[in-house]
Amino acid sequence: MSDPDLLLRVENLRAGYRQPVVGPVSLTLRRGERLGMSGANGSGKSTLLKAIARAAQVFSGHIERAPAVQVAYLEQQPVRLAAMPITGQELLRVAGATRFPPPAGLAGLLKRRLDRLSGGQYQLLWIWCALASAADVVLLDEPTNNLDPTHCAMLSALLQCLCDEQALLIVSHDREFLMKSCTRQLELDWVQSRRVG
Numbered sequence: 310m311s312d313p314d315l316l317l318r319v320e321n322l323r324a325g326y327r328q329p330v331v332g333p334v335s336l337t338l339r340r341g342e343r344l345g346m347s348g349a350n351g352s353g354k355s356t357l358l359k360a361i362a363r364a365a366q367v368f369s370g371h372i373e374r375a376p377a378v379q380v381a382y383l384e385q386q387p388v389r390l391a392a393m394p395i396t397g398q399e400l401l402r403v404a405g406a407t408r409f410p411p412p413a414g415l416a417g418l419l420k421r422r423l424d425r426l427s428g429g430q431y432q433l434l435w436i437w438c439a440l441a442s443a444a445d446v447v448l449l450d451e452p453t454n455n456l457d458p459t460h461c462a463m464l465s466a467l468l469q470c471l472c473d474e475q476a477l478l479i480v481s482h483d484r485e486f487l488m489k490s491c492t493r494q495l496e497l498d499w500v501q502s503r504r505v506g
């Protein structure tokens with residue numbers, strides 16, 4: 310890639326599992342961008358994120374990553390075990406999420422055990438782990454799931470912490486949230502991507 314700000318280029322990608330379920334899709338992601346992606350249930354948004362994270366199969370087209378680019382991917386339902394006897398603070402340390410100091414809004418969660426957090430609190434903590442990691446590209450799948458309006462506003466604030474070196478690709482059905490949080494939006498059609506803003 311000749312453009313130093315280009316972190317990711319997806320070109321005519323068809324991706325899926327035993328067979329393709331999404332594409333052809335093309336998109337680019339540059340440093341400092343927050344790209345929001347919406348689309349119908351089953352249109353392949355999660356699969357596209359998984360393909361970028363190397364967790365789904367590429368059938369044709371390609372995904373080009375800038376040299377040494379690191380990708381953090383937070384799936385729709387972060388894994389949760391019945392017993393998780395570590396605190397939020399310990400999770401951030403183990404996950405290497407030390408790029409930025411945690412914002413004041415998360416302070417109350419950091420001293421608590423993970424298995425004692427609510428679903429929304431747990432999710433916010435994992436989102437912060439991805440944002441504050443060493444990753445250049447952060448992929449978030451439906452991060453507003455489980456969040457009430459107050460915690461959605463907290464999430465919007467967390468996303469503002471992203472630095473100019475990073476880029477975000479965020480999937481959501483909440484278009485208003487995407488409008489507020491993203492610099493650009495894309496709608497994934499059944500058969501192809503289409504820029505809407």
Ligand SMILES: Nc1ncnc2c1ncn2[C@@H]1O[C@H](COP(=O)(O)OP(=O)(O)OP(=O)(O)O)[C@@H](O)[C@H]1O
Pocket residue numbers: 326327330348349350351352353354355356357
């Ligand atoms: N692990 C899998 N193996 C086979 N097919 C799958 C798998 N995961 C998803 N699919 C199929 O791929 C298609 C796209 O699913 P995907 O989860 O990517 O859509 P989505 O746009 O994220 O949907 P939603 O908005 O409902 O979360 C669907 O038809 C789904 O049934």
